[in-house]
Every structure is written in C-alpha cells, then in structure tokens.
Amino acid sequence: MKFILRIFINAVAIWVASLVLMGLDFQGNLGSLILVALIFGLVNALIRPIVKLLTFPITLLTLGLFTLVVNALMLMLTAVLSNSLDLAGNFFESFLTAVLGALVISIVSMVLSWILPD
Numbered sequence: 001m002k003f004i005l006r007i008f009i010n011a012v013a014i015w016v017a018s019l020v021l022m023g024l025d026f027q028g029n030l031g032s033l034i035l036v037a038l039i040f041g042l043v044n045a046l047i048r049p050i051v052k053l054l055t056f057p058i059t060l061l062t063l064g065l066f067t068l069v070v071n072a073l074m075l076m077l078t079a080v081l082s083n084s085l086d087l088a089g090n091f092f093e094s095f096l097t098a099v100l101g102a103l104v105i106s107i108v109s110m111v112l113s114w115i116l117p118d
Contacts, residue, residue, distance in 0.1 A: 011037035013108035023097030032087040071102035
C-alpha cells in the first residue's frame with residue numbers, strides 16, 4: 001500500500017511541476033503519468049543512491065546544495081527513459097528547468113507526504 005501511495009504522490013508532484021513550470025511539459029494521459037511516476041520512483045530507488053555516494057565529496061563541499069543537481073539529473077534520466085518508452089514524458093528546455101522541476105517535485109512530495117497518512 002505504501003508503494004502505491006508513493007507512486008501516487010510522485011505522479012501528482014510531476015503533474016504539478018508541469019503545470020507550474022513553463023519549460024517542463026508533460027503531454028500524456030493519466031496512465032502514462034502513473035508510469036512516468038513509477039519510472040521516477042525506480043530511478044530514485046536504484047540509481048540515485050549510487051550517484052549520491054559518488055558525489056558525496058562535492059555535496060559536502062557545497063553544504064548539500066549539489067543534491068539539487070543530483071535530483072535534476074534523476075529527473076532528466078526519468079525523462080529520457082519515459083521518452084524512449086513513448087510515454088509522452090517530460091521535455092526540458094534547459095538544465096535550469098530540470099533543477100527547478102526537481103525542486104518543485106521535492107516540495108510537493110514533501111507536503112503530500114505530510115498530509116496523506118502512511
């Protein structure tokens with residue numbers, strides 16, 4: 001049940017980010033949004049820990065701000081994977097858009113995690 005709730009929270013966060021940011025475009029239906037959220041969850045669960053371990057020194061030097069870059073890279077990887085699966089995934093105009101998108105998704109996910117019960 002917790003896994004399904006995380007996928008739902010990710011889907012809502014990606015949808016909100018695509019509404020808020022002009023450079024982040026999602027042109028799919030609800031089913032493809034859920035699949036993109038699933039891919040995003042898998043990327044964060046499988047690849048993000050490895051990247052965080054490898055980038056730990058620079059994250060330490062920047063007092064944690066490099067985490068925004070890692071989150072943006074995970075979002076861009078999700079976009080590449082979802083586009084390769086023809087899910088009408090995310091399109092980024094720039095890396096800055098990916099950073100802002102990762103920030104919006106993090107904030108929305110955090111708020112929804114507080115609101116929704118475990």
